[in-house]
Every structure is written in C-alpha cells, then in structure tokens.
Amino acid sequence: MKLVFAKGNLLKSVNIVMKAVPSKTTMPILECILIDASANIIKFTSNDMELGIETIVEGTIEERGIIALDAKIFSEIVRRLPDSYVTIETNDNFMVTITCENSKFNIPGKSGEDFSYLPMIEKNDCITISQFSLKEVIRQTIFSIAANENNKLMTGELFEIKNNILKVISLDGHRIAIRKIELNDSYEDKKVVVPGKTLNEISKILSGEIEDKVNIFFTDNHVMFEFEQTKVVSRLIDGEYFRIDQMLSSDYETKVQINKREFLSCIDRATLLVKEGEKKPIIINIEDESMQLRIDSPMGSMKEDIHIEKEGKDIMIGFNPKFLMDALRVIDDDMISIYLVNPKAPCFIKNDEENYIYLILPINFNAMR
Structure with a gap:
C-alpha cells in the first residue's frame, strides 16, 4: 500500500x-x-x-x-x-x-x-436536520445527564420524534433538560436513548453550520449519524425511558421574569464563596419586584438584589447554584421566565413556546443550617 x-x-x-x-x-x-x-x-x-x-x-x-x-x-x-x-x-x-x-x-x-468493522446500518429510518441544530440541542441538554452509571438510562439522552417534532431529554435525578426542534419533513414516531458519550463526541466533530446537514438513521439497536464524509455509529441504550410528563405540571404560584445575564452574573459572583464540591445552596427570596440572592459559607457571605417582574406569591427557595448556572448558560434569550410552586417543588425555566424547558429540584436550606 x-x-x-x-x-x-x-x-x-x-x-x-x-x-x-x-x-x-x-x-x-x-x-x-x-x-x-x-x-x-x-x-x-x-x-x-x-x-x-x-x-x-x-x-x-x-x-x-x-x-x-x-x-x-x-x-x-x-x-x-x-x-x-x-x-x-x-x-x-x-x-x-x-x-x-x-x-x-x-x-x-x-x-x-x-479489525472489527462497524455494523451495517440499513438506511431506511432517517431524519435530516442541520448540523447547527444538532450541535445546539446537544449543547443545551448534555449537562443534565448523569456522570455515573448507576442508572444506565440517565447516562444517555432520549430522542423522541412525535408529530414531526424532535424532542431531546436528559436528566440526572436532580434536574431535567428538554429541547424541541420542529422538523421540516414528515417522519414516523420514534423513541431511542442515545449514549451521552456518543453525543459529546459528535458535537466535537460537527461543523455547526446551518447549511450543512446531518442524516440520522435508526435501527432497533443502533443509531448512525452521517454528515459530510463521516459516519458515526453507536449502540443505543436499552430500556424504557423515564415518564417525565407527570413532572411537567403547568401549575405555578409564582412567575418571575428576569434578565438572564444579570441573574447568571449574580450567581457566578456568589459561587466565589463556595469551594468546589461543597453543597452550599443559593437562597432566593422573591418579594414584590425584587429578587434577593444570598449565600453563606465558611468563606463569607454575599447578598445581592435584582429587579424582576413578578406574578403571584412571594417565595423563598434554595437551589444548587451550579444547576441554575448550567441551565442559564445554554439559554440564548435575554429575558427568561421562571415558574415556582413552593419551596419544596421544582422550578421551571421555559419560554412561552416551550422550545426549551429546564426543571431544577430545590434544596431544603433550612435542614442545612
């Protein structure tokens, strides 16, 4: 040769x-x-x-x-x-x-x-989307998969096609990330769980250009991503994915509209007082047109007020600051809406069209004092 x-x-x-x-x-x-x-x-x-x-x-x-x-x-x-x-x-x-x-x-x-060749994939069941859309939907959900393999399904992401909408879901037991993309053509309904490792590696290869397309082929056991001169074939994760619909209630007692960049910057400043791995919640107190963020740790304390628009009741609630920051970093909107029920129920960050939904469980900060 x-x-x-x-x-x-x-x-x-x-x-x-x-x-x-x-x-x-x-x-x-x-x-x-x-x-x-x-x-x-x-x-x-x-x-x-x-x-x-x-x-x-x-x-x-x-x-x-x-x-x-x-x-x-x-x-x-x-x-x-x-x-x-x-x-x-x-x-x-x-x-x-x-x-x-x-x-x-x-x-x-x-x-x-x-050498062990790649499995042959029949090119029957296929959807086509832009490389930009696939790269973005991975970026906006991959942070919510589980890091350990105690539950294999949590290390992957659900790709669900229904009514010509591609819905991608990830969760790790503390939070859920959901992104929806409207497909240009008509496709059969489909549900598969793609390993997070596969999606991470594909994201690094994709050009991310809107004009460049990727074809995704599904079989019972494998998924293949084909783009430009490259094929990526992955085993799927077996099992029935979690039923999350019952967790996605539309009920809320408090709705907050807030500047995303201001909110993210404030949380980022607060985490200066938290050592890596330390589980110190950020406490959010919502009253009238103001949101106060507070954090207390052995390194010190910090308070900051942010102007908000509020509908509904006042509320005080605690969250893992990292989980909030992970979600905020991948949202492109300038203003975001946060929906809350009570201090023990998850909050939802979503837009009106529900193209994205981020569910985050609160922390019982009273028990940690």
Missing part, C-alpha cells in the same frame, strides 16, 4: 476517528486506526464496540492496501510532522514507513483483516 496525503487533511481525519479509540480494551486491535485503501477511496475507521467512526480521507492512492496502525503513536506522529505532503507505505510484513519532507518513521502495523 502507498498513499499520499496533505498533512492538513490527514490530521483532520485522524482527529475525527481518535474519538472512538478506546483508552482501555482487552482487544489490542481496537487500539488501532484502520486505514482501508483497498477500493477507490481511503477510509479511516475506529471502533470501541460501543461507538464507531468511519471517515473518508482526501488523498492519492498509488498502491491499494489495508493496514491497522496503533492509534496513539500514529496520531502523535501525524501531529508533529511538518505542514507538507505525507506518504504512508507498507510492506508484506505489515511494517509501515511514514515520510514527510526530511522526516521518516518506521512503525509496525497489524493486519487490517483482524
């Missing part, structure tokens, strides 16, 4: 497939990137058996072939090569020579025939 690449094209493709190379595995072949130039195109593939990525690479095939290269050493070599043309050659013993200007590396490869 003999291939020639521009360094920029090679590095871009290596960076894409590195996202599905496992850090630990009992199968050494999976620590490799598969370079397949056995046909008329060059494909790079990685696969950790949960997530797999395949991308087509721009380059010249001088001799066809297939080889698997240790992903870590190959990526580090490519990263450090001069910005010029890179030649990759193999011999019958799977030895690989990488040449770029005056640099020449010889590294061992492995038979490409031993």
Whole structure:
C-alpha cells in the first residue's frame, strides 16, 4: 500500500476517528486506526464496540492496501510532522514507513483483516436536520445527564420524534433538560436513548453550520449519524425511558421574569464563596419586584438584589447554584421566565413556546443550617 496525503487533511481525519479509540480494551486491535485503501477511496475507521467512526480521507492512492496502525503513536506522529505532503507505505510484513519532507518513521502495523468493522446500518429510518441544530440541542441538554452509571438510562439522552417534532431529554435525578426542534419533513414516531458519550463526541466533530446537514438513521439497536464524509455509529441504550410528563405540571404560584445575564452574573459572583464540591445552596427570596440572592459559607457571605417582574406569591427557595448556572448558560434569550410552586417543588425555566424547558429540584436550606 502507498498513499499520499496533505498533512492538513490527514490530521483532520485522524482527529475525527481518535474519538472512538478506546483508552482501555482487552482487544489490542481496537487500539488501532484502520486505514482501508483497498477500493477507490481511503477510509479511516475506529471502533470501541460501543461507538464507531468511519471517515473518508482526501488523498492519492498509488498502491491499494489495508493496514491497522496503533492509534496513539500514529496520531502523535501525524501531529508533529511538518505542514507538507505525507506518504504512508507498507510492506508484506505489515511494517509501515511514514515520510514527510526530511522526516521518516518506521512503525509496525497489524493486519487490517483482524479489525472489527462497524455494523451495517440499513438506511431506511432517517431524519435530516442541520448540523447547527444538532450541535445546539446537544449543547443545551448534555449537562443534565448523569456522570455515573448507576442508572444506565440517565447516562444517555432520549430522542423522541412525535408529530414531526424532535424532542431531546436528559436528566440526572436532580434536574431535567428538554429541547424541541420542529422538523421540516414528515417522519414516523420514534423513541431511542442515545449514549451521552456518543453525543459529546459528535458535537466535537460537527461543523455547526446551518447549511450543512446531518442524516440520522435508526435501527432497533443502533443509531448512525452521517454528515459530510463521516459516519458515526453507536449502540443505543436499552430500556424504557423515564415518564417525565407527570413532572411537567403547568401549575405555578409564582412567575418571575428576569434578565438572564444579570441573574447568571449574580450567581457566578456568589459561587466565589463556595469551594468546589461543597453543597452550599443559593437562597432566593422573591418579594414584590425584587429578587434577593444570598449565600453563606465558611468563606463569607454575599447578598445581592435584582429587579424582576413578578406574578403571584412571594417565595423563598434554595437551589444548587451550579444547576441554575448550567441551565442559564445554554439559554440564548435575554429575558427568561421562571415558574415556582413552593419551596419544596421544582422550578421551571421555559419560554412561552416551550422550545426549551429546564426543571431544577430545590434544596431544603433550612435542614442545612
């Protein structure tokens, strides 16, 4: 095999497939990137058996072939090569020579025939959205998935298609994030749970341009995201996702409209007095046209008043400041609406169209005094 690449094209493709190379595995072949130039195109593939990525690479095939290269050493070599043309050659013993200007590396490869290829996905069940929309909906929900795997379903996000609306939901037991996107075409109803790891990695690859499209294909066990020259295939998470509709009550006793940037900045200042990992609530006291935020910790205390527009009752309630900040950071609106029932019930941050809904459980700050 003999291939020639521009360094920029090679590095871009290596960076894409590195996202599905496992850090630990009992199968050494999976620590490799598969370079397949056995046909008329060059494909790079990685696969950790949960997530797999395949991308087509721009380059010249001088001799066809297939080889698997240790992903870590190959990526580090490519990263450090001069910005010029890179030649990759193999011999019958799977030895690989990488040449770029005056640099020449010889590294061992492995038979490409031993590599675990990505599962075949039938391209029947598909939706198409812009890369911008997918990247945004991931950004606006991914922070609410659970960090540990005690409940596998909480480490993923529900993708639900109903009445030509794509609804994406994440939750971790303390909060829920919901985003809705109106689809341009008519699609069958569908519910799948996509791993958060998959969505995180896809978000890093997507261009985020409105004009660029991504096709999403569903099967019973897998989902495939196809965009530009890249395919990302992931196992789905099995199980029935949580029924959250009963938690999304439209009843409220207090409605607050507030400047988002001002609210976020105030909480950010308050957290200066809280050590990382310390569970100190921010106490919010709503009276008339004013919201007072207060935090007390061994490092000191802080109070600040913000002007608001209020409907309904006065209320005092406590929250984990991080949970509030996570939600506020991904909302693009200048003014936001917060709906509250009582100090023990969750608050809702949502717009009138309910394109986004963020539910956050309160903290019983009286018990922490």
